[in-house]
Amino acid sequence: MTATPAELAALIPDGATLALAPDYSGCSLATIRELVRKGASGLRLVGLPQLGLQADLLIAAGCVAGVETAAISLGELGLAPAFDRAWRAGSVTVTESTCPAIHAGLTAAEKGVSHLPLAGVIGSDLVGLRPDWRLGPDPFTGEPGLLVPAIRPDFLLFHAAVADRSGNVWIGVRRELMLAAHAARRTLATVEEVVAHDLLADDLWAAGTIPALYVERVATAPAGAAPVGLRNRYGPDRAWLAAYAEAARDPASCKTFIDAWLRDG
Amino acid sequence: MTATPAELAALIPDGATLALAPDYSGCSLATIRELVRKGASGLRLVGLPQLGLQADLLIAAGCVAGVETAAISLGELGLAPAFDRAWRAGSVTVTESTCPAIHAGLTAAEKGVSHLPLAGVIGSDLVGLRPDWRLGPDPFTGEPGLLVPAIRPDFLLFHAAVADRSGNVWIGVRRELMLAAHAARRTLATVEEVVAHDLLADDLWAAGTIPALYVERVATAPAGAAPVGLRNRYGPDRAWLAAYAEAARDPASCKTFIDAWLRDG
Amino acid sequence: MAEPERLLVMIGVIARLLRGLRHVAVGASSPVPAAAALVARELGRGRPTVSILGSETSNPFTDGGRELFDCAAQGRLDAFFLSGAQIDATGAVNLLGLGEPGRMRRRFMGNFGAPYLASLVPNVILFRTDHGVRTLVEKVDFVTAPGVEGRWLVTDRAVFRRQAGRLRLVSWHAGEMAETVRAATGFAFETAHDAGETPGLEAAAAAQLRGPVGAVLREVYPAFAAQLT
Amino acid sequence: MAEPERLLVMIGVIARLLRGLRHVAVGASSPVPAAAALVARELGRGRPTVSILGSETSNPFTDGGRELFDCAAQGRLDAFFLSGAQIDATGAVNLLGLGEPGRMRRRFMGNFGAPYLASLVPNVILFRTDHGVRTLVEKVDFVTAPGVEGRWLVTDRAVFRRQAGRLRLVSWHAGEMAETVRAATGFAFETAHDAGETPGLEAAAAAQLRGPVGAVLREVYPAFAAQLT
Numbered sequence: 001m002t003a004t005p006a007e008l009a010a011l012i013p014d015g016a017t018l019a020l021a022p023d024y025s026g027c028s029l030a031t032i033r034e035l036v037r038k039g040a041s042g043l044r045l046v047g048l049p050q051l052g053l054q055a056d057l058l059i060a061a062g063c064v065a066g067v068e069t070a071a072i073s074l075g076e077l078g079l080a081p082a083f084d085r086a087w088r089a090g091s092v093t094v095t096e097s098t099c100p101a102i103h104a105g106l107t108a109a110e111k112g113v114s115h116l117p118l119a120g121v122i123g124s125d126l127v128g129l130r131p132d133w134r135l136g137p138d139p140f141t142g143e144p145g146l147l148v149p150a151i152r153p154d155f156l157l158f159h160a161a162v163a164d165r166s167g168n169v170w171i172g173v174r175r176e177l178m179l180a181a182h183a184a185r186r187t188l189a190t191v192e193e194v195v196a197h198d199l200l201a202d203d204l205w206a207a208g209t210i211p212a213l214y215v216e217r218v219a220t221a222p223a224g225a226a227p228v229g230l231r232n233r234y235g236p237d238r239a240w241l242a243a244y245a246e247a248a249r250d251p252a253s254c255k256t257f258i259d260a261w262l263r264d265g
Numbered sequence: 266m267t268a269t270p271a272e273l274a275a276l277i278p279d280g281a282t283l284a285l286a287p288d289y290s291g292c293s294l295a296t297i298r299e300l301v302r303k304g305a306s307g308l309r310l311v312g313l314p315q316l317g318l319q320a321d322l323l324i325a326a327g328c329v330a331g332v333e334t335a336a337i338s339l340g341e342l343g344l345a346p347a348f349d350r351a352w353r354a355g356s357v358t359v360t361e362s363t364c365p366a367i368h369a370g371l372t373a374a375e376k377g378v379s380h381l382p383l384a385g386v387i388g389s390d391l392v393g394l395r396p397d398w399r400l401g402p403d404p405f406t407g408e409p410g411l412l413v414p415a416i417r418p419d420f421l422l423f424h425a426a427v428a429d430r431s432g433n434v435w436i437g438v439r440r441e442l443m444l445a446a447h448a449a450r451r452t453l454a455t456v457e458e459v460v461a462h463d464l465l466a467d468d469l470w471a472a473g474t475i476p477a478l479y480v481e482r483v484a485t486a487p488a489g490a491a492p493v494g495l496r497n498r499y500g501p502d503r504a505w506l507a508a509y510a511e512a513a514r515d516p517a518s519c520k521t522f523i524d525a526w527l528r529d530g
Numbered sequence: 531m532a533e534p535e536r537l538l539v540m541i542g543v544i545a546r547l548l549r550g551l552r553h554v555a556v557g558a559s560s561p562v563p564a565a566a567a568l569v570a571r572e573l574g575r576g577r578p579t580v581s582i583l584g585s586e587t588s589n590p591f592t593d594g595g596r597e598l599f600d601c602a603a604q605g606r607l608d609a610f611f612l613s614g615a616q617i618d619a620t621g622a623v624n625l626l627g628l629g630e631p632g633r634m635r636r637r638f639m640g641n642f643g644a645p646y647l648a649s650l651v652p653n654v655i656l657f658r659t660d661h662g663v664r665t666l667v668e669k670v671d672f673v674t675a676p677g678v679e680g681r682w683l684v685t686d687r688a689v690f691r692r693q694a695g696r697l698r699l700v701s702w703h704a705g706e707m708a709e710t711v712r713a714a715t716g717f718a719f720e721t722a723h724d725a726g727e728t729p730g731l732e733a734a735a736a737a738q739l740r741g742p743v744g745a746v747l748r749e750v751y752p753a754f755a756a757q758l759t
Numbered sequence: 760m761a762e763p764e765r766l767l768v769m770i771g772v773i774a775r776l777l778r779g780l781r782h783v784a785v786g787a788s789s790p791v792p793a794a795a796a797l798v799a800r801e802l803g804r805g806r807p808t809v810s811i812l813g814s815e816t817s818n819p820f821t822d823g824g825r826e827l828f829d830c831a832a833q834g835r836l837d838a839f840f841l842s843g844a845q846i847d848a849t850g851a852v853n854l855l856g857l858g859e860p861g862r863m864r865r866r867f868m869g870n871f872g873a874p875y876l877a878s879l880v881p882n883v884i885l886f887r888t889d890h891g892v893r894t895l896v897e898k899v900d901f902v903t904a905p906g907v908e909g910r911w912l913v914t915d916r917a918v919f920r921r922q923a924g925r926l927r928l929v930s931w932h933a934g935e936m937a938e939t940v941r942a943a944t945g946f947a948f949e950t951a952h953d954a955g956e957t958p959g960l961e962a963a964a965a966a967q968l969r970g971p972v973g974a975v976l977r978e979v980y981p982a983f984a985a986q987l988t
Binding site: 313359361390439 | 558559584586591592593594595596597599602603626631632637638639640641642643644645646647648649650672673674675676
C-alpha cells in the first residue's frame, strides 16, 4: 500500500502547482529532497498560508517558478535566503497574499465556487497588487466588498504522524491540511508510521483524520519532517537550520550545503 | 462551573433564533424539555441542516414561530406530526432551504461576510421560494450564480459526550456543531459527563473539540440526548419514538404525551 | 415496498450502473441503492468507495454535514440516488409537497440536499420501490431538482432513461410488459427500440448479498436486510 | 532588542491596555505582547483568554490556520498586536518591503494576516522594541494595514496614540523626555497636554512575570524569558 518519498516526488510533474504547509504544520522534507534530486522545475508553490524551509530549499535548487503566499521566511532565523536572492534576481514570481485570503481561496475550491467574499483587507495596498481580486459593492450590504478567486492546487504535499493501511491520514488539529486536501486535486502524504487499526473506526482518531478519499498516495518516511520537526513528535534541528540560514546566503555555499543534504538522506 | 439544563433554557429568551442539530448529531432533549417547561415562545429554529424530534416537541408545545430547514421529520417514522399540523394551520412559518445552503449561510457567518456563493441549486423551484437569495452572473465566470445570505443564529444548543472543566466540549466528527458554534452568537451545551483532563492538552481529543472560547455554558445531563440517542453512547428509544409519532397526530393525545414527558424528566 | 424479487432486480440494475465509478454516496433511507452500491464495491474489489450517510461504520466523512456537499462540488462524488414523492416525464423530482409552490396542500419532509446534488453529481440515479400513477407523473408540482439528459430511473417494475427530453422505457422486470408498465405510469413514454426484459441479479451479486454486503446492510437497514433473505 | 527594564515598561503598558477584554491573541515572534497578555490574564483571574500562536500549550484553536481569522471576523477577538518594518505617523504599518509597491528594492517576510486583522480587531496595538528614525517614518512605503483613530503604539522609548489622524506622544519611559523621543522618531508629532513619564511595571505584574507567566514564556520564548529575569 505505502510508497516511498521518491515515488511521491515522481508523481509531481514539472510546472505543477504545489501547496506546502508552513514549518509548524507538517512538512514532508523527505519528499522535498526527492523533488530536488529528480531536478523538478517550474513548480508554483502555494503557502498554507505561509512558506518556510521547504520552499527555500526548492528555490535554492532551482525547482520553483513562482510562489503565492502570505509570507515566506525561516521563522526566527529571519528571511528565507534563497528566496530573497531569487526575488532580487526576478527569477521567482511572487503573488503577494494574506493568510485569510489564502484560506478563503482554498475554501472556494473546497466548495466548488469561483470565489469567496473576504472581510477586512480593503484599505491595504495589498489589494492593488492583486488584479485578480475584485472590489465592488457587497450585493447584500452595499458596503465596499472584496472577492478573492478560488485556489485549487494541483497537489498538496505534507507530512503527518500516522496513516492507516487504507490511506487515511491523521493530522490532529492541523486542520489547514484538511482544507487543502479538499481543495487540491491530488494529495500526497508521508507519515512517521502506518498503524494497523482503522483510523475512521474510532471517533477519537477520526475527528483528526483526512479520509483516504482525498489521499492519492501515502509513503512511510520516519523523521520525514526533519529538520523542521513534527508537532508532539520531535522538535526542530536548530543547529542544522542555523547552518542552512548561514550557508544559503551565498550561492556557492548554498549549493555545497544542499549537495551534502542530498547525500545524507 | 457546570450548570443545569434549566439554567441553559433560562438563558434563551422568547423570540430567539435557535440552531438545533438533527437527531443523529447530538440533541439536548434535556434542555428542550426545560424550554417547554418554562413556556418558551416565538422561537425561530434553524436546522443543522435538518430538524427532528427536538423541533417537533417545541412546536407541539407552542414554543415556535418559524423554522428554516432543509427538511423536518421523525426520520424512519415519517413526517413530524406536530410540525405538519402547525404547517397546515399556518401557525409556524417555514423558510425552505437545502442542506448546502444552510452550511453556506453558517459559513458566511463564521467568516464574518454577508453571503457566500453556492454551487448547484439553480434550476430548482426552491430558488423561487427564497426572495432573500440573489441570482446573477458570477463575477469571475460570467455563468449564472447564486448567493445565499449569512445565517447567524442567536443560540446553538446541542448535547455531546464530554466536556472538561474549562468548558471545552468534545464533539468528535460531528463537525456541523463546530461550524454552528462559530456561526452562532452564543453556544449552550449539555454533556453526559465532565472529565478532569484538559481536552485541549492532547491533540487526539483536541481535534474533535469545540474550544471554550465559543461555549457560553455547559450543563451536565446524563442521557441528555434520550430518546433520540447519542452516537457511540446509546441508541434511540424506538418504542418511545413510535409512541410519540402516534400520539402527536392528535392535539389532545399529543398534549397528554408531552405532559407525561415533562412529569417523568 | 415491493416484493423481495423485484428489489433484487433493482439492486442488480443499479449495481451495474455503478461499475467503474470511484466514489458513490447513498443518502439516508435508501436501502436499495445502499445494497446496490455495496454489491458494486465488492464485485469491483473495493471500487467504488461507498459512503452511506447515517451509517456509523460505512461513512468516511470527518468534516461534518457539509462534507458530502463539498465533496460533490469538488468532483469527487460520481453517483448519488434520489427518490421523490413525484418523479415526472422529464426526470424532475419533487421532494417538497403537493399543490402550487408557496400554497401547497401537502408538505413532505423537505428538499434535503437534492437541489444541489442533482446538479453537481454526474450520475444521479432516480429510484422508486412503488411504481404507480400517483408518483410517476407528467409534471411534478414542485421541481426540487430538474431532470437532465441521460438520467436513469429504476423502479420495481421497470428501468427508464431520459433521452430527447423525456424518460424512455429501457426494460421491464420479469412479470411485466411494456403495457403493464404503461398502465402503472402517470406519464406517456416511448419505448427504446432495443427494450426488453431487465436482466436478473447475477449469481455473483446474489452471493455478495448473502455474504459481506448482507452483513453491512444488517447494521444500517436491519428490516430491509431481513426482507431480502 | 531593548534593555530588559524597557521591555518591562512595555509589558506593563500593554497589560494595562488589555484590562477588561475577553480574548486577546498574540502572533508569532511577539514575546513582549505575549508576556503582557499573560500578565493581564493572571491579574484578571483568567480574563482575557489568551491565544498564543505558535505555542502548543497556550493555543486554544482546533480548526486550523483559518480559525484565528474567522474568530476575528466573528467579533470574538478583542485585541491583537502588530509590529512592522515601518510604522508611520498615521499608525499605518508596513510588513512587506521598502521602495515602490510592485518594484520594491527590499522585501521582508510578507504581510501575514495583518491586512485583515488590522481592520477587524477592535484593539490592534502596535509595538516596536527598537524605536528609531528608520522604523518610525512619516509615511510607510507600503500600507500593509492603514492606521485607525485611537490606535496605540508602544515602543521601548515611549507610548503614542493616534488622535485627529496622527500619532501623538502620550508618555515617555523613564530615562527619556519628549525631546529624546522626538530625536529618535522619523515623523513629527504633537505631545498630549497631559503627557508625562510612563508608569513602571506594577509590583503585582512583576510578580506574575517571576511566577506563572514566566513559566509559560519559558515554553514559548525561552531566550526572551531568560533575558527578563
